[in-house]
Amino acid sequence: MREDGHILVIGATGFDIKGRSNADLQPATSNPGHIRNSYGGVGRNIAENLARLEIPTVLLSVVGDDTAGDLLMAQAAAAGVDVTHMLQVAGGRSGSYIAILDSNGDLSVAVSDYEIMGELSPLVLDAKAALFEQARLVIMDLNLLPSAIEKIIELCHTHHVPLCVDPTSPAHTPKISPFINQLYLVAPNAAEATELCGLEIITDDPDSAVNAAKFLVNAGAEIAIITLGEHGVAYASRSESGHIEARKTQLVDTTGAGDALSAGVIYGLLNDLSLDEAMRLGVTAASLTLHSRDSVVPDLNPDLLYEHLIL
DSSP: OOSSSEEEEESOOEEEEEEEESSSOOTTSOOOEEEEEEEEOHHHHHHHHHHHTTOOEEEEOEEESSHHHHHHHHHHHHTTOBOTTOEEETTOOOEEEEEEEOTTSOEEEEEEEOGGGGGSOHHHHHHTHHHHHTEEEEEEESOSOHHHHHHHHHHHHHTTOOEEEEOOSTTTGGGTGGGGGGOSEEOOBHHHHHHHHOOOOOTTOHHHHHHHHHHHHHTTOSEEEEEOGGGOEEEEESSOEEEEOOOOOOOSOOTTHHHHHHHHHHHHHHTTOOHHHHHHHHHHHHHHHHTOSSSSOTTOOHHHHHHTOOO
């Protein structure tokens, strides 16, 4: 990994619309509760977390030339993200994600609409090759066309840049399955990891997740992280493996916690920490996000991260 340069994040930017029920969810009817909007998108969330942790970060994403697109770009820029390479498509519909949370703040069901990310074509990515050449690390989510994912892998290989992947959802996970041996880091949740490696992962059995992380490392990934919600996170590399329990906390909203974990781990690795130490930073970032109604903690910074560090 280069000692200088930016982190290039490629992925979705949109609005999160989150409805939390006041009581147990009842299907096929209206559930009284609270609805809140926040800035979201996996790629955008990771980019904002990194920028707030004072890591130079470039976001390559797509929004429409609508009011939502203007707001999304302005907010990311205000958070410290370089948005000068983002695409704003004439007549395009900016991305969005609707999440229904139960009374505890856990995700019940969600629908994402990131069709606009199809505008990030291999031709567009080729035109952005200089961003890869100057990057320390590339991070992508899978709200992308398979052809775009293959082009990103090709550009990372050409410019010798490590590639990190957030699989995003089980529906998108098959896009990256043939390329595990091209990845520096992959960070699925339990359902995504099951899709990736075909092993049964029991969320309250950390050993099953550690074994799946080792499987992904044996398949060629340098680092594999598997998030288990309230049961913590499992991880493996060629030299380390383990499980870190989640901090018991009053849950507000799970949205964005996995993105914060990925950003926290990458922040630690960029600062030459061991994988175990970096994982603890990631779990701390996720824990802080679980307390927030926003998908990214708005006052996140390195001091806050270390102040709440999980030991």
